Amino acid sequence: MTTFVLVPGMCHGGWCFDDLAADLRAASYDVRALTLTSVGDPGTPPDPAVDLETHVADVVRALDASRGPVVLAGHSYGGLPMTVAADRRPARVDALVYLDAFVPRDGESARTMTNDAERAWYDEGRATGLVPRLPFFDARASDHPLATLEQPARLEHGLERFRRRVYLYAQRWGGMTSPFAPTLARLHGDPRWTVHELDAAHNLMRDVPDRLRDILLDAAR
Numbered sequence: 285m286t287t288f289v290l291v292p293g294m295c296h297g298g299w300c301f302d303d304l305a306a307d308l309r310a311a312s313y314d315v316r317a318l319t320l321t322s323v324g325d326p327g328t329p330p331d332p333a334v335d336l337e338t339h340v341a342d343v344v345r346a347l348d349a350s351r352g353p354v355v356l357a358g359h360s361y362g363g364l365p366m367t368v369a370a371d372r373r374p375a376r377v378d379a380l381v382y383l384d385a386f387v388p389r390d391g392e393s394a395r396t397m398t399n400d401a402e403r404a405w406y407d408e409g410r411a412t413g414l415v416p417r418l419p420f421f422d423a424r425a426s427d428h429p430l431a432t433l434e435q436p437a438r439l440e441h442g443l444e445r446f447r448r449r450v451y452l453y454a455q456r457w458g459g460m461t462s463p464f465a466p467t468l469a470r471l472h473g474d475p476r477w478t479v480h481e482l483d484a485a486h487n488l489m490r491d492v493p494d495r496l497r498d499i500l501l502d503a504a505r
Contacts (some may be wrong), residue, residue, distance in 0.1 A: 453482065
């Protein structure tokens with residue numbers, strides 16, 4: 285049985301995938317929607333000591349515990365730990381799906397891949413080591429450890445080993461330039477990738493739930 289492992293973005297927990305996970309389970313798939321260490325868990329305060337490697341370890345544990353091949357999907361920041369985890373457990377991963385997310389190469393971090401507006405937000409956490417949650421986020425969202433955004437991804441291989449690589453790009457960023465525009469430009473003409481440009485805001489789970497579900501189910505086939 286294919287398992288979907290879903291990795292949330294900054295400040296969010298696995299609860300951001302609740303509706304999507306229910307739809308995938310209704311299609312008879314196993315689903316693991318992760319809440320990464322010290323992020324998006326109302327019962328646990330955020331810890332500035334948590335770094336990218338902590339979150340990579342969270343995803344690796346989920347891969348090791350999954351049955352059958354895995355479709356690994358990450359939203360936003362979640363593209364970083366999922367990519368490193370897939371690099372370390374290639375035999376567990378069948379397909380990669382990036383939901384308006386970072387796709388790092390070796391040595392890249394969220395800070396190096398994003399734009400100036402996002403870096404300015406990260407810098408609001410310089411004094412405490414915690415980037416503040418934005419006011420319009422779900423009440424369950426938390427501040428986010430800055431170290432996860434600045435530690436480089438360490439990759440030994442490219443992503444060519446995986447059967448499917450799918451990228452979903454949100455076209456609507458409320459008049460701002462998407463921090464994922466450079467990633468889209470890099471992948472758009474690459475025949476090894478399937479790229480979808482969607483008329484949606486960054487929260488694809490809210491804006492295009494049916495389209496998102498169908499793309500993920502297709503990746504599993």
